[in-house]
Amino acid sequence: MLQFRAIALAVAGSLALAAPAFAGKLSIVIDDFGYRPQTENQVLALPATISVAVLPNAPHAREMATKAHNQGHEVLIHLPMAPLSKQPLEKDTLRPEMSSEEIERIIREAYGKVPYAVGLNNHMGSAMTSNLFGMQKVMQALERYNLYFLDSVTIGNTQAMRAAQGTGVKVIKRKVFLDDTQNEADIRNQFNRAIALARRNGSAIAIGHPHPTTVRVLQQMVYNLPPDITLVRPSSLLNEPQVDNSTPNYAQPPAQQTQQKPRNPFHGVKSCKPKRPLEPVNASRFFTILSDSISQSALIQYYRLKWQGWDNPGN
Secondary structure: OHHHHHHHHHHHHHHHHHOOOOOEEEEEEEEEEOOOHHHHHHHHOOOOOOEEEEOOOOOOHHHHHHHHHHOOOOEEEEEEEOOOOOOOOOOOOEOOOOOHHHHHHHHHHHHHHOOOEEEEEEEEOHHHHOOHHHHHHHHHHHHHOOOEEEEOOOOOOOOHHHHHOOOOOOEEEOOEEOOOOOOHHHHHHHHHHHHHHHHHHOEEEEEEOOOHHHHHHHHHHHHHOOOOEEEOOHHHHOOOOOOOOOOOOOOOOOOOOOOOOOOOOOOOOOOOOOOOOOOOOOHHHHHHHHHHHHHOOHHHHHHHHHHHOOOOOOO
16 A cells, blocks of 8 residues: 555656646737737747737738738737827727717727737726726627727726626736836846746736837747746636726716817997887977978078078178
């Protein structure tokens, strides 16, 4: 019996050494696809488990989404959403005050521009994702297209998970931004931080961008992952436990402002109205006033004097 137990322990130990358990799942998503095909093609040359998020109105959106799918990468829609900061907004940026119909239209058109998309994540969006009512409209639209939502977490009190309650939309959350700076050492540190979080929590999602420095770091590090970390697509994390630390934000979005027509400063000439009604004048009084006015006129006085001969110098 003791001999059997010793053999079992030896076999278990050898199996553990030969096939290390994957303690952490790491997912990497590269945003902002559709503008820089040359650099983006370098991303697509990386392992197919790296996913890409495509801006729907980018000039190469359809081309890069199709190419990514054909090379085995998972494709997401990278949809602009309103930030809290004041800055010019891209076309079809989702705003909290938009109607459900307008939000559904934008998501429907984005879905048509980014073929093979299975999920959607937010580009910017601190104002939009922190608004519960706005995000509820987003989740209702995503459910129609069977898309999951990857929350880029551009604000701490994001309402995405809360808004998805009651829908069939799965929500997962970013843990690390790889390239807040373009310094390769900083990007490596962020990559290692993502590995540590994946190891500690079981999974982690890191988001980067198709910058040359980011691509160089990925080329160096994704092929040298620790044996207990595996690279996965974000959709494989949809059933992982998610923690929602947000507090509900029930603030109503501001009413959508309608553009007012410019005021016309020219209103035409107004008629002058008397402050008091004019007193009526009867016919006899009218002719009396008219006769007096004529008799007192300068022309009548002149002819009267001439007739009387007052202007004759001989008199």
